[in-house]
Amino acid sequence: MKIIGALALAAMAATVSLPASAQFAKAEDAIKYRQGALTVLGSHFGRVGAMANGKAAFDAKSAQESAEIVAFMAKLPWAAFAAGTEGGKAKPEIWKEQAKFQDLAKKSEEATAKLAEASKSGNLDQIKAAFGPAANSCKSCHDAFRNR
Amino acid sequence: MKIIGALALAAMAATVSLPASAQFAKAEDAIKYRQGALTVLGSHFGRVGAMANGKAAFDAKSAQESAEIVAFMAKLPWAAFAAGTEGGKAKPEIWKEQAKFQDLAKKSEEATAKLAEASKSGNLDQIKAAFGPAANSCKSCHDAFRNR
Numbered sequence: 001m002k003i004i005g006a007l008a009l010a011a012m013a014a015t016v017s018l019p020a021s022a023q024f025a026k027a028e029d030a031i032k033y034r035q036g037a038l039t040v041l042g043s044h045f046g047r048v049g050a051m052a053n054g055k056a057a058f059d060a061k062s063a064q065e066s067a068e069i070v071a072f073m074a075k076l077p078w079a080a081f082a083a084g085t086e087g088g089k090a091k092p093e094i095w096k097e098q099a100k101f102q103d104l105a106k107k108s109e110e111a112t113a114k115l116a117e118a119s120k121s122g123n124l125d126q127i128k129a130a131f132g133p134a135a136n137s138c139k140s141c142h143d144a145f146r147n148r
Numbered sequence: 149m150k151i152i153g154a155l156a157l158a159a160m161a162a163t164v165s166l167p168a169s170a171q172f173a174k175a176e177d178a179i180k181y182r183q184g185a186l187t188v189l190g191s192h193f194g195r196v197g198a199m200a201n202g203k204a205a206f207d208a209k210s211a212q213e214s215a216e217i218v219a220f221m222a223k224l225p226w227a228a229f230a231a232g233t234e235g236g237k238a239k240p241e242i243w244k245e246q247a248k249f250q251d252l253a254k255k256s257e258e259a260t261a262k263l264a265e266a267s268k269s270g271n272l273d274q275i276k277a278a279f280g281p282a283a284n285s286c287k288s289c290h291d292a293f294r295n296r
Contacts, residue, residue, distance in 0.1 A: 023195070024191070029191065032187050033187055033188060033191050035184065036183065036184030036185065036186075036187035036188050037184065037188050038184075039180050039181055039184035040181060040184050040185050040188070040224065043172070043177065043181050047171075069224070072220055076188065076217070
């Protein structure tokens with residue numbers, strides 16, 4: 001399996017013109033990177049969610065700060081799911097259904113960008129309205145592509 | 149030890165007015181968060197470094213993209229070293245020498261902000277000039293506060 005992974009990675013490096021952002025020396029590095037990015041994303045998303053769901057006091061500045069971090073982080077993980085980086089909690093389906101995966105990733109970027117935009121209003125109702133679709137965009141991708 | 153950590157955390161939550169960005173339910177969450185943020189930071193810093201050191205072809209757009217991610221990520225980890233979150237690769241000195249730690253963290257933020265600024269020029273020499281101080285700012289903190 002490791003040999004196949006290495007060959008896939010070598011083939012990718014040799015034949016595909018990827019942006020530098022998609023390049024990792026080892027599959028393990030890509031896995032650590034995407035898990036790290038999603039951990040940071042999830043932490044801040046949870047903080048916004050706690051406020052949106054009334055489980056934490058609403059603090060407009062903190063909500064905006066976290067929502068902007070979420071939107072920034074939501075752009076990062078996808079390039080780290082390149083061919084040859086199978087592993088971690090990622091289901092093999094990611095590499096078999098690339099179009100669907102990329103579509104869901106893009107929807108997450110869009111939904112979290114809207115959440116960040118809403119957070120600038122300082123209005124909890126606007127944040128709540130944008131939080132639901134963002135949470136659903138995470139869930140759709142996790143349901144399809146993440147092992148529990 | 150776990151009880152002491154929990155008590156420290158409870159005391160912190162009760163008595164200190166921290167920004168929400170510094171709050172984690174468990175020490176383990178803070179450790180995963182800061183390691184995740186530093187992994188993403190390190191990955192992009194390595195890409196800029198490879199170009200600055202002539203080990204990768206210079207791509208101005210990619211260098212700027214990575215340098216901006218580095219500068220963004222450099223703001224995140226420090227709030228996740230709050231009292232009661234000892235562990236991971238972090239040396240206990242972090243919590244004994246908070247002034248020094250916070251000073252080095254701030255210097256990293258500043259040096260990476262300058263690197264991001266330099267990367268906007270699209271000029272490799274300017275990037276090289278800003279990369280050295282940024283790398284040193286990482287090293288100073290790692291030497292003092294990170295276990296190998």
